[in-house]
Amino acid sequence: MVGLGPAEAAERSWRAARKLTGPVYGRTTGVGANRQVTVHDPGPDLLRSHAAGAGPxxxxxxATAMLAVRLNQLLAGGSGLDPALLPVLAEAINGRARPPVREYGAIGTGDLTALSITALCLRGEIPWDGPAFPLASADALPFISSSALTLADAALAITDLRRLLDASIRIAALSWQAVHASAEPLAAVVQRTADSAAVAAALRDLLPALSPARIQDPYGYRACPQVHGAALTALRHAEDTVTTAINSALENPLVTTEAHHNGNFHTGPIALALDALRAALTQTASLSAARLATLMEPSYTGRLPFLAAAEGASGLLILEYVAHDALATLRQLATPVTTGTAVLSRGVEDHAGFATQAARACLAAREPYEIVLACELVAAERALSGPEPDRPIDVEAARKRLDGAD
Structure with missing residues (x-):
């Protein structure tokens, strides 16, 4: 259940907004290229014209996460919006109300279509299963001037990816045991960053005393702390960046004792952090696929090729195909969004961060990364337990067991 703490900051901003004089963007003017045009009642047209999302x-x-993010931002103050809306949003969140928001309609400069649809739901112009609120015209832009859906997507993705990155360490430890890889690369003295040291320490804790079979192992083992540590570094940076945005008043204009027109809504830093996260995720997934390859080799496992039950049988050969299919998808999803831009609204809005697309790509990356890990888990367990000729390969069951891999 979502409760409301003190809302003094929102109250102060609302009172200040009611005293504003002169042109204020979106309150007394049009938006975008129409910013110089005085408009008496901009709110209804703004919401209806922007509620035009597309796709599923x-x-x-x-949807619930989006509402929670927007409520949290509004509690930080600075929007000038009527604070009477805040308990209504909390009611919508607790009731799991779902505005009919569609997938497409933002480029990282505000989730305008998603929040316009939500605002029209509150006003009773679009049916939904949530409460009603008579959102005033002056509150239209303050409500929609946010990237709440983008931030919600990013937060959901980061939460799941942290779980999967932790599971990856446990699965790597199983492969380590299966091939009797050397623990020398895990020595504390070898590590050069806090995150590589943390990965190495976690692996040391998971591994029994092993007699290494080789003087040096492939990179899937030897470089695991460095590559996986970099993924944890990228994850932490993304988490910090997104958390800061969720807890900040990224309003335009920002209303204190006056209106400050600004670019705080721009999500370029978030897009950069999420791009780095997907790139790092792809790197550590490639090491998982590399370890999977060693599990197919008799020289590493001491078993038949592909961990088969009989000479010439295919065993777990197909897992490499599955893993590399998923890895190829991850590489596609790792394509950075921050190399592009857009010029809109008659040239006035001449840059875009595309954090919306970066967050969606992070959400999409969860599945293929999980599949790569599940393939390694199946093979590592088979290598440790021995062949099971009568048991079919079940990658989906392994996906469900990732949290418990030990």
Missing amino acids: LIGPER
Whole structure:
């Protein structure tokens, strides 16, 4: 259940907004290229004209997270919006109300379509299963001037990816045991960053005393702390960046004792952090696929090729195909969004961060990364336990067991 703490900051901003004089963007003027045009009642047209998303409806988890992010930002103050809306949003969140928000309609400069649809739901112009609120015209832009859906997507992805990155360490430890890899690369003295040291320490704790079979192992083992540590570094940076944005008043204009027109809504830093996270995720997934390859080799496992039950049988050969299919998808999803831009609204809005697309790509990356890990888990367990000729390969069951891999 979501409760409301003190809302003094929102109250102060609202009172200040009611005293504003002169042109204020979106309150007394049009938006975008129409910023110089005085408009008496901009709110209804703004909401109706911007509620034009496309594609499939987003799922309930994302819709609820979007509402929670927007409520949290509004509590930080600075929007000038009527604070009477805040308990209504909390009611919508607790009731799992789902505005009919569609997938496409943002480029990282505000989730305008998603929040316009939500605002029209509150006003009773679009049916939904949530509460009503008479959102005033002056509150239209303050409500939609946020990247709440983008931040919600990023937060959901980061939460799941942290779980999967932790599981990857446990699965790597199983492969380590299966091939009797050397623990020398895990020595504390070898590590050069805090995150590589943390990975090495976690692996040391998981591994029994092993007699190394080789003087040096492939990179899937030898470089695991460095590559996986970099993924944890990228994850932490993304988490910090997104958390800061969720807890900040990224409003335009920002209303204190006056209106400050600004670019705080721009999500370029978030897009950069999420791009780095997907790139690092792909790197550590490639090491998982590399370890999977060693598990197919008799020289590493002491078993038949592909961990087969009989000479000439295919065993787990197909797992490499599955893993590399998923890895190829991860590489596609790792393509950076931050190399592109857009010029819109008659040239006035001449840059875009595309954090929206970066967050969606992070959400999409969860599945292929999980599949790569599940393939390694199946093979590592087979290498440790021996062949099971009558048991079919079940990658999906392994995916469900990732949290418990030990």
